[in-house]
Amino acid sequence: MEQELPPSLKAKKFILWLFVVSSTIMFGGFTSFYIVFAASKGKGHGLVLPDVFMYSTAVLVLSSICLFFAAKAVRNQNVQTQKIFLSATLVLGLVFAWLQIDAWSALYQTGATLVNNNAAISLIYIVSGMHLLHIVAGLCFIAISLFGAFSNVPAQKAVYRIEIASIFWHFIDILWIYLYVFLLLNS
Amino acid sequence: MSTITLHDTHNNGHHDDHDHGHHEQSFITKYVFSQDHKMIAKQFLITGIVMAVIAMGLSILFRIQLAWPDKSFPILETFLGKWAEGGRIKPDFYLALVTIHGTIMVFFVLTAGLSGTFSNLLIPLQLGVRDMASPFMNMLSYWFFFTACIIMMSSFFIQTGPASAGWTIYPPLSALPKAIPGSGLGMTLWLASMVLFVVSQLMGGINYVSTVLNMRTKGMDLWKMPLTIWAFFLTAILGVLSFPVLVAGVVLLIFDRSFGTSFYLSDIVMGSQVLPNEGGSPILWEHLFWFLGHPEVYIVIMPALGISSEVISVNSRKPIFGYHAMVYSLIGITVLSFIVWGHHMFVTGMNPLLGGVFMITTLIIAVPSAVKTFNYLATLWRGNIRFTPAMLCAIGMVSFFISGGLTGIFLGNASLDINLHDTYFVVAHFHLVMGSAAIFGMLAGVYHWYPKMFGTMMNAKLGYLHFWVTFICAYLVFFPLHFLGLDGVPRRYYAFTEFEFMQKWVTVNIFVTWSAIVAALAQVAFLFNFFYSIFFGKKATQNPWESNTLEWTTPVEHIHGNWPGEIPTVHRWPYDYSKPGAEQDFIPQTVPYSETMLSNMPHDFEGNAESERIQREWDAKNAPEKADVHFH
Incomplete structure (x- = not known):
């Protein structure tokens, strides 16, 4: 059942954790900018965020749940289930990306453009855009894992790949929830 | 990451397998796209040395301008063309020179050149590891760094010249492409280069941390690690925690420059044109920049401290004094370095109460720094000292750390800083405490581990010549600058001696420039020694310094x-x-x-x-x- 990873793979998994830390700090930098900006100007973005963000958040959470079941399937060496759930994660991830872009166009249509004299509004685009870059990277991890499921890689490697994908994908899931809640609370 | 998983054949941690000898390697995989940490260390070192020579050359150019602002040097026009029309360096180009000098020295030489070289070389060798956690990422780290160097240098070959907003690239100067020539394409290249540089540093740093925590050999618990490794480890942590904030700041700056957002811009009139940007604040850039920028100076100095600990202990033939205190003071410096960035911003209209807080945290850093200094001296005390060139450089490092560190106490005072801010006093302070000290730490490392890197010895006599001339000249260059600063001479001025109240300093400027030229010439001794010894140096024995650490086995x-x-x-x-x-x-x-x-x-x-x-x-x-x- 549980496969122990060899030390070299453990060290590489640890690398990903460190990346998660530094990425968190980058977003910490953006949100600190927001806080200091909002405090000094006495105003935030002042918008009602488009509903699309709500749907995209739900989609992303759902994709995380699918990935959780996919990882469970890998550990149980159930390739069929793994394929289904990984594909679902992949599709939901793509839907999320599409919804984010949709949210931008909704923002744009209300006049809340990227080029804006309220930097707080510009920052909505920046943080969601930088997050979207992470989504792209996460989709690559998931695609690699899925590719492995189709090409029957050794069990240990499959476990390693899905663990890497899981750490990263759940991270960007939580990261987005943080950003969304942050933007909701600091309007 | 996918590619990384395919590359785990070199170091799969089975300490007992014996087939780790030579893989057949082509020239490309051995010398160019090498994944061997020792080769990557050498790549970092040699690139760092080349960049250091370039940055030193730039400093000589602007020192010439400062010493002889009225004189014409036709040879400069030969080399620099329209940037030195009539043999005199132009004001715009002067600003570009100081900017690129600072950028290269701080980031490319003392961050990548120092950490990149010695973390790569020593972390696996001193901890008993076959190679880094991810050799592939390690290779990428170097090539991102190399590309960053090329892009940074390419800005010397464009019409408008390199970035000229200072190494801290404060907006609005850096955010408005039309502000000065250097804010155009040169600034764009600077930003592109720095993004690649940060990527390189993160890949390197993450690798170092993971290797130290996961891959040490049997028996090597954390408290048996040499102080070099402690220093590199904590330096890497600093980098991993602070560089991302610079990325955040740079991303916003790029958007301000290229897309018209107003993160850092507000109420600007250029010529007769009122810019539409509103609501941003350059102070926000300063916060983001210095949140990296201050840890950055410890990223620069801590490896030098670690190297000196090792070199001083080996060559005093004495245990390092206060090993645990040394480690805890490194940890103390690491933690404190994140809560002192405000001391760069005392005069930005900061709330005096907040200024007081930053002042206290800043002054507290003097405590671990002093612990380290006294421990170095106590290690030397009644030691059986061997004055190798490495040892001299390490002692030189301690000397600069003391003399430069003392002025930090003045600058850390929020009230004194009103007078001293942005004067030559600051220039003198950081050139001693982080510039010279870190360079001497790096030189100590080069002299000490050269036999490990190249299998040959450097010539000691040339080493002594290099050390003494450089050491004396560095003091002659930077010590007088304190007095300029106390007199209120501002930094980054093109020809400050044209102002009547600063005219008297022109003789000092000439003296400083001559000292800088002599110091630069002394580096020829080092460069010759370094490159000549690679090929013709005396063959090294396995443990030439009779040292205890694992790399010599x-x-x-x-x-x-x-x-x-x-x-x-x-x-x-x-x-x-x-x-x-x-x-x-x-x-x-x-x-x-x-x-x-x-x-x-x-x-x-x-x-x-x-x-x-x-x-x-x-x-x-x-x-x-x-x-x-x-x-x-």
């Missing part, structure tokens, strides 16, 4: 995987020098206590009652006088 000839057979096990801390009762004045980390019964001390066993009992019985039988001393 590897063969002189490099092999990928470092140790031909099994990786050695570690039994003791790295500083058993001149231990009473030992046969030699050094006991390598690989020697078990069972082989050194005569020199073992009660505290060596870390409370292991069984070992203590065996030792006590042995002492009673073989060395009764020792038993009397230690166990009663």
Whole structure:
């Protein structure tokens, strides 16, 4: 059942954790900018965020749940289930990306453009855009894992790949929830 | 990451397999896209040296301008063309020179050149590891760095010249492409280069941290690590925690420059044109920049501190004084460095109460720094000192750290800083404490580990020549600058001696410039020594400095995987020098206590009652006088 990873793979998994830390700090930098900006100007973005963000958040959470079941399937060496759930994660991830872009166009249509004299509004685009870059990277991890499921890689490697994908994908899931809640609370 | 998973064949941690010898390697995989940490270290070092020479050349150019602002040097026009029309450096180009000098020295030489070289070389070698956690990422780290260097240098070959907003690139100057020539394409290249540089540093730093935490050899617990490794480890953590904030700041700056957002811009009139940007604030950039920028100066100095600890202990033939205190002070510096960035911003209209907080945290850093300084001196005290070139450089490092650190106490005072801010006093301070000190730490490292890197020895006589001339000239260059600063001379001015109240400083400027030129010439001795010795230097023995650490147990000839057979096990801390009762004045980390019964001390066993009992019985039988001393 549980496969122990060899030390070299453990060290590489640890690398990903460190990346998660530094990425968190980058977003910490953006949100600190927001806080200091909002405090000094006495105003935030002042918008009602488009509903699309709500749907995209739900989609992303759902994709995380699918990935959780996919990882469970890998550990149980159930390739069929793994394929289904990984594909679902992949599709939901793509839907999320599409919804984010949709949210931008909704923002744009209300006049809340990227080029804006309220930097707080510009920052909505920046943080969601930088997050979207992470989504792209996460989709690559998931695609690699899925590719492995189709090409029957050794069990240990499959476990390693899905663990890497899981750490990263759940991270960007939580990261987005943080950003969304942050933007909701600091309007 | 996918590619990384395919590359785990080199170091899959099976310490007992013996097939780690030479893989057949082509020229490309051995010297260019190498994944061997030792080769990557050399790549970082040589690139760093080339960049240092370039940055030093730039500094000589602007020193010439400062010393002889009215004189024409036709040769400059030959080399610099329209940037030195009529043989005089133009004001715009002067600003570009100081900007690129600072950028290269801080980031490319003292961050990548120093950490990149010695973390790469020593983390696996001193911890008993075959290679880094991810050799592939390690290789990428170098090539991102190399590309960053090329992009940074390419800005000298464009019409508008390199970035000129200073190495801290404060907006609005850096955010408005039309502000000065250097804010155009040059600034764009600067930002592109720095993004690649940060990527390189993150890949390197993450790798170092993971390797130190996960891959140490048997017996190498954290408290048996040499202080070099502690320093590199904490430096890497600093980088991983602070560089991302610079990325955040740079991303916003790029959007301000290229897309018209107003993160840092507000109320700007250029010429007769009112810019539409509103609401942003350059102070926000300063916060984001200095949140990286201050840890950055410790990223620069901590590896130098670590290297000096090792070199001083080895060449004093004494255990480092206060090993634990050294580690805790490094940790203290690491933690404190994140809460002091405001001292760069005392005069930005900061709330005096907040200024007071930053002042206190800043001054507290003096405590761990002083602990380290006193420990160096206590290690030297009554040591059996061997004045190798590396040792001289390490002592030089301590000297600069003291003389530059003392002025930090003045600058850290929020009220004194009103006078001293942005004057030559600041220039003098950081050139001594982080510039010269870190460079001397790096030189100490080069002289000390050169035999490990190239298998040959550097010439000691040339080393002494290089050290003394550089050491004296560095003081002659930077010490007088304090007095300019106290007199209120501002930094980054093109020709400040044209102002009447600063005219008197022109003679000092000439003196400083001549000292800088002599110091630059002294580097020829180093460069010749360095490159000549690679090919024609005396062959090195396996352990030329009679040192305890693991890297000296590897063969002189490099092999990928470092140790031909099994990786050695570690039994003791790295500083058993001149231990009473030992046969030699050094006991390598690989020697078990069972082989050194005569020199073992009660505290060596870390409370292991069984070992203590065996030792006590042995002492009673073989060395009764020792038993009397230690166990009663």
